[in-house]
Amino acid sequence: MAFEYTAEAVISAMKDCCDSFGDSSDRNKAASKFLEEYQESASTWSISMGLLSTMELPEDVLVLAAITLRHRIRNHLSDQTAVQQTELFERLIICIKYASNNCMEQLITHLSVAIADLLLRSGCGKLMEKCVTSLSNKESPALFKLLEMLPVEAVNLKETQQLKDESSKLLKFLTWLIDREDIDDIFVHRSGFKICASWICLHFLSLDELINHIVIINAFHIMENPGSCEGELSPDASDCLVALLKLVPHARNNQSINWYLEDEIFKMCCSIKLPILKHETNQMNATARLYIQLAESYVGLNAENAPVALQGRASCCFELLSRVARHCDLDMILSSMPAWHELFEKQLSESYCDFLGPALDIFFEKCRLPNEPLIRGSEDFDTMTELRGHVKDMLESVSHLDINIALENFIDKLIEKVFGDKSAWYDVEVSLFFIAPFIPKLFQNRRQILIELMKTLPGHIFDDEIHPAVCQQMITLNTECHKFIDSPMQRYSFVDQLIGLRWLLRKSPNDLDVRDVIDKSHNILDSLYPKKLFARKDRSIKRGL
Numbered sequence: 095m096a097f098e099y100t101a102e103a104v105i106s107a108m109k110d111c112c113d114s115f116g117d118s119s120d121r122n123k124a125a126s127k128f129l130e131e132y133q134e135s136a137s138t139w140s141i142s143m144g145l146l147s148t149m150e151l152p153e154d155v156l157v158l159a160a161i162t163l164r165h166r167i168r169n170h171l172s173d174q175t176a177v178q179q180t181e182l183f184e185r186l187i188i189c190i191k192y193a194s195n196n197c198m199e200q201l202i203t204h205l206s207v208a209i210a211d212l213l214l215r216s217g218c219g220k221l222m223e224k225c226v227t228s229l230s231n232k233e234s235p236a237l238f239k240l241l242e243m244l245p246v247e248a249v250n251l252k253e254t255q256q257l258k259d260e261s262s263k264l265l266k267f268l269t270w271l272i273d274r275e276d277i278d279d280i281f282v283h284r285s286g287f288k289i290c291a292s293w294i295c296l297h298f299l300s301l302d303e304l305i306n307h308i309v310i311i312n313a314f315h316i317m318e319n320p321g322s323c324e325g326e327l328s329p330d331a332s333d334c335l336v337a338l339l340k341l342v343p344h345a346r347n348n349q350s351i352n353w354y355l356e357d358e359i360f361k362m363c364c365s366i367k368l369p370i371l372k373h374e375t376n377q378m379n380a381t382a383r384l385y386i387q388l389a390e391s392y393v394g395l396n397a398e399n400a401p402v403a404l405q406g407r408a409s410c411c412f413e414l415l416s417r418v419a420r421h422c423d424l425d426m427i428l429s430s431m432p433a434w435h436e437l438f439e440k441q442l443s444e445s446y447c448d449f450l451g452p453a454l455d456i457f458f459e460k461c462r463l464p465n466e467p468l469i470r471g472s473e474d475f476d477t478m479t480e481l482r483g484h485v486k487d488m489l490e491s492v493s494h495l496d497i498n499i500a501l502e503n504f505i506d507k508l509i510e511k512v513f514g515d516k517s518a519w520y521d522v523e524v525s526l527f528f529i530a531p532f533i534p535k536l537f538q539n540r541r542q543i544l545i546e547l548m549k550t551l552p553g554h555i556f557d558d559e560i561h562p563a564v565c566q567q568m569i570t571l572n573t574e575c576h577k578f579i580d581s582p583m584q585r586y587s588f589v590d591q592l593i594g595l596r597w598l599l600r601k602s603p604n605d606l607d608v609r610d611v612i613d614k615s616h617n618i619l620d621s622l623y624p625k626k627l628f629a630r631k632d633r634s635i636k637r638g639l
Contacts, residue, residue: 428480
């Protein structure tokens, strides 16, 4: 005999889930298990719909009712007859109207998903017509959210053809929406951008349809004039244009590329300036996201056969990414690093060397350690570690290029920083960090200078106040140099230096960074240094560790 669920038991389980959300208590586990089994039962249709119809419960409980009902619609809609499906749709529309009128945003979202699934699963057709006619002007938030969620659910349910047939109707609706004067202007534009971005991201709209559409034109206008609407619309306008840029490589992959159209899009995006004033943070981040996507789309376009004008956009990409690196916070810079890697690896040639020096100078500043020590496990420590990892990879890509004037000047500046009488420890440390990836190239072109640097530097920086971070970089530089030294005497000399560096670091045996670097140096010592001498000179260090 099947278990009989009651509305009271379901409400109790839903309240337990909401009250103990995120914990692993027995109460939460029992309530979750109960609801998982409940949504697989036929009782879900009547109980969850009944809970939503009364609207007398807290919003978080109503959200769970909508989620369980959506699960039933998505997986068991065939249980319902055509008449029952129509009745279900009408009742859900009543619910979402109530939620919209009472500003219940979470419930609006989940009801939108349930309604979208119902429309797509039922295969009733005329999706746009049903959505627009079912929700009046007063329920605009519900209508806009439903149109935003439709493409997401179409992909989830693999019902994409229905929406492809509706794309022209959506664009007409958006045009009509923008022209309306009875709804708040900012709300209308924000909704238009979100709906458009959702449909673009999932490839239900084409570049040809979009390029001259009023929503896209307005998005460019807002990004070009960040002061309009006090910057409120910049994030949404940026998201819309980012989605548009993502279409560019997709169009090429599907053999529907229009080089003129792509060049126009890149040209318009390149003309947008980066706001850098303190009160323009939202606009700056929105523009930075657009810059980053522009570079990623350009690389994805693989524009070897493109017109010369479009090929020239690579230099623009370098310039825009440089603005992000120069003015934005570290999190935004981190999100731009994949684009930097792609540009350096795939697009860098002699014509881009003008951008190499300035780019390296910017990252030199960003990779400089703060005067106060970074605590392992802190957000700042993790961010700096991630950034340096990206920069190291980028430097290794650059190091394979032939040494040109830009690289020569940059390396000269690094060496000058290391030996400068007034150089602070953090300048020395970051200079050594930047030199390390160039070791193979320097041994080919400036071997003697590098050997002299390694010989002279310890005497220049060794004292009782030497910063552990500088020692760590010296150890890294030393171990890299071992790979390229043939002379046994020089190798022994370098090992002597390595032991001295490790001895200095023994003063901080509890520093995990120091321990990691010292452990890595053991292999070098064991393989290159006579065992007896190693044991005599380094036994005390091993004992200390």
